Amino acid sequence: MTRERSAPEIHESLRKRPRWGETVIHGLLLVFAGLSIVTTLGIVLVLFSQALHFFARPEVSLARFLTESQWQPQIGHFGILVLINATLLTSLIAMVVALPTGLAIAIYLSEYASHRTRSILKPILEVLAGIPTVVYGYFALTFMTPLLQRLLGRDVVEVFNVASAGMVIGILILPLITSMAEDALSAVPYALREAAYGLGATRLETALKVVTPAAMSGLIAAFVVAISRAIGETMIVAIAAGAGPRNFKSWREALHHLALFNPFKGAETMTGHIVRISGGDISYESIDYDSLFAIGLTLFLITLLLNILSRRIVRRYREVY
Amino acid sequence: MMNTSSPYVIETQDLNVFYGDFHAVKNVQLRIEKHKITALIGPSGCGKSTVLRCFNRMNDFIPTARIQGRVLFHGKNIYDPDVDPVQVRRRIGMVFQKPNPFPKSIYDNVAWGAKINGFRGDLDQLVEESLRRAALWDEVKDKLDANGYSLSGGQQQRLCIARALAVKPEVILMDEPTSALDPIASLRIEELMVQLAEEYTIIVVTHNMQQAARVSDYTAFFTVDEHRTGYLEEFGPTPEIFTTPKSRITEDYITGRFG
Ligand SMILES: Nc1ncnc2c1ncn2[C@@H]1O[C@H](COP(=O)(O)OP(=O)(O)OP(=O)(O)O)[C@@H](O)[C@H]1O
Ligand SMILES: [Mg+2]
Numbered sequence: 146m147t148r149e150r151s152a153p154e155i156h157e158s159l160r161k162r163p164r165w166g167e168t169v170i171h172g173l174l175l176v177f178a179g180l181s182i183v184t185t186l187g188i189v190l191v192l193f194s195q196a197l198h199f200f201a202r203p204e205v206s207l208a209r210f211l212t213e214s215q216w217q218p219q220i221g222h223f224g225i226l227v228l229i230n231a232t233l234l235t236s237l238i239a240m241v242v243a244l245p246t247g248l249a250i251a252i253y254l255s256e257y258a259s260h261r262t263r264s265i266l267k268p269i270l271e272v273l274a275g276i277p278t279v280v281y282g283y284f285a286l287t288f289m290t291p292l293l294q295r296l297l298g299r300d301v302v303e304v305f306n307v308a309s310a311g312m313v314i315g316i317l318i319l320p321l322i323t324s325m326a327e328d329a330l331s332a333v334p335y336a337l338r339e340a341a342y343g344l345g346a347t348r349l350e351t352a353l354k355v356v357t358p359a360a361m362s363g364l365i366a367a368f369v370v371a372i373s374r375a376i377g378e379t380m381i382v383a384i385a386a387g388a389g390p391r392n393f394k395s396w397r398e399a400l401h402h403l404a405l406f407n408p409f410k411g412a413e414t415m416t417g418h419i420v421r422i423s424g425g426d427i428s429y430e431s432i433d434y435d436s437l438f439a440i441g442l443t444l445f446l447i448t449l450l451l452n453i454l455s456r457r458i459v460r461r462y463r464e465v466y
Numbered sequence: 467m468m469n470t471s472s473p474y475v476i477e478t479q480d481l482n483v484f485y486g487d488f489h490a491v492k493n494v495q496l497r498i499e500k501h502k503i504t505a506l507i508g509p510s511g512c513g514k515s516t517v518l519r520c521f522n523r524m525n526d527f528i529p530t531a532r533i534q535g536r537v538l539f540h541g542k543n544i545y546d547p548d549v550d551p552v553q554v555r556r557r558i559g560m561v562f563q564k565p566n567p568f569p570k571s572i573y574d575n576v577a578w579g580a581k582i583n584g585f586r587g588d589l590d591q592l593v594e595e596s597l598r599r600a601a602l603w604d605e606v607k608d609k610l611d612a613n614g615y616s617l618s619g620g621q622q623q624r625l626c627i628a629r630a631l632a633v634k635p636e637v638i639l640m641d642e643p644t645s646a647l648d649p650i651a652s653l654r655i656e657e658l659m660v661q662l663a664e665e666y667t668i669i670v671v672t673h674n675m676q677q678a679a680r681v682s683d684y685t686a687f688f689t690v691d692e693h694r695t696g697y698l699e700e701f702g703p704t705p706e707i708f709t710t711p712k713s714r715i716t717e718d719y720i721t722g723r724f725g
Binding site: 260336337345347 | 522524527529552553555556559560561562564566567568569570578579582583626629630633
């Protein structure tokens with residue numbers, strides 16, 4: 146028989162032990178986490194400081210940056226809005242294509258498809274996600290644009306236009322939005338579907354009125370990631386959307402017949418402009434060079450804003466279960 | 467031939483259920499009487515939930531599940547090809563083991579089923595009436611906008627009952643409705659079941675012998691054969707099953723001498 150242990154012995158046995166392995170791993174993980182934060186901070190810092198160079202130039206002012214209706218830094222015009230407008234146009238068109246389609250496919254996959262169908266369809270979507278964007282770019286230029294021209298007329302649709310670039314970006318982000326949305330829908334507990342079916346709900350009613358709202362925060366996250374991807378997409382717009390900002394002499398001219406928003410004409414987006422200007426022999430001293438960082442910073446702020454906004458929305462509409 | 471004067475709301479004839487190749491339940495003959503509480507009892511895995519889910523075609527959602535035999539609802543086989551399972555579920559509601567309110571407000575939880583069933587009438591009144599019947603009204607009347615998940619487990623289960631009642635079913639199926647609840651909350655649900663039996667036909671799966679003895683009018687005892695296939699060993703009025711069971715296996719189970 147073992148001897149009964151005394152209280153001090155028991156207390157001694159409860160004493161904290163050092164776990165060196167644990168400590169080391171913990172430290173390492175902390176370093177990696179710190180690294181990612183430092184990298185991000187570094188990028189932001191460079192963006193800010195270089196952008197400051199741009200705004201410090203005598204000919205540049207923040208007011209003109211935010212209000213002018215053309216972007217031609219070489220001749221003293223730097224209205225960022227025309228570039229932002231093009232970016233928003235392509236992204237909006239992309240979302241109009243990708244959001245309903247992606248949501249529909251996701252609902253089909255998670256609520257209707259048999260195991261077999263799902264195992265065939267998902268890899269196909271993943272292949273779609275693996276195609277290089279340059280291929281998408283030429284797809285927009287050599288397929289989507291001619292198609293639009295056939296449908297609407299050559300006089301309406303220019304060779305380089307926002308619509309075909311936007312639609313093809315939509316196809317590009319479709320797999321992303323679909324798989325994230327499907328994850329969000331599949332994460333909804335089966336018990337909620339059972340509850341709905343048990344009340345005499347059809348599959349469609351269950352999918353749209355119970356599962357989708359319950360997955361809303363995940364769906365909004367999918368939406369935000371997708372639109373950020375659309376805003377940042379570069380190759381497709383560089384190839385198919387047009388090789389010059391859609392400039393106007395005045396805002397009055399820009400709004401005449403809503404010319405600013407015409408999707409069938411060319412326009413250069415922020416990213417498209419950055420690659421075109423930064424490619425080749427750009428001088429580090431030039432205003433063009435400095436302007437790139439101002440555009441980059443603007444892009445960064447837009448996506449940041451989007452993220453903050455979406456977090457707010459998610460918090461408000463979250464359905465907890 | 468339809469027999470409309472039958473006192474039985476639900477009747478199974480030679481009901482067999484398979485999950486893939488596995489024969490889960492065999493040859494079940496059950497008659498469920500109107501406005502009575504019928505308890506399904508038996509050891510774990512004997513197919514109680516499986517049989518219960520046959521009564522409103524919830525097994526349709528399990529891809530591997532296959533049914534043979536007939537389940538008559540007022541004399542009509544609900545597995546006939548011309549029967550719409552959605553309509554079946556509107557008449558035969560269900561309350562699950564784990565409370566599963568929708569992540570919506572208390573009000574919407576109750577109103578939802580009625581709305582999708584095309585309810586035209588005073589929704590506020592329906593919600594109140596359903597919550598009253600589920601003995602929950604007094605506890606939630608001041609916070610109908612609160613999320614269903616803000617309630618306690620027992621309240622959530624009563625909310626789920628209210629939600630089922632709002633669709634105005636004839637039959638309510640309950641799969642271990644109190645197993646996730648504490649004894650006091652369980653007793654409240656039991657009292658509620660007895661009240662509801664005045665207007666509804668209730669079929670309840672339970673592992674709790676006292677509960678079956680306390681609330682049910684009829685008891686069906688299921689067990690498994692040597693292939694682990696469930697079957698109905700004995701069925702009869704609850705007092706008989708609990709005091710003078712015909713089968714030795716039933717007696718052993720009820721007195722706790724099982725396996
Ligand atoms: N979806 C399924 N797929 C395959 N087999 C299943 C499925 N559901 C149940 N079974 C099997 O069918 C048998 C009966 O299961 P069921 O859930 O009906 O038992 P039960 O009597 O309700 O048990 P418990 O008291 O534990 O809830 C068990 O052997 C179980 O493993
Ligand atoms: Mg069960």
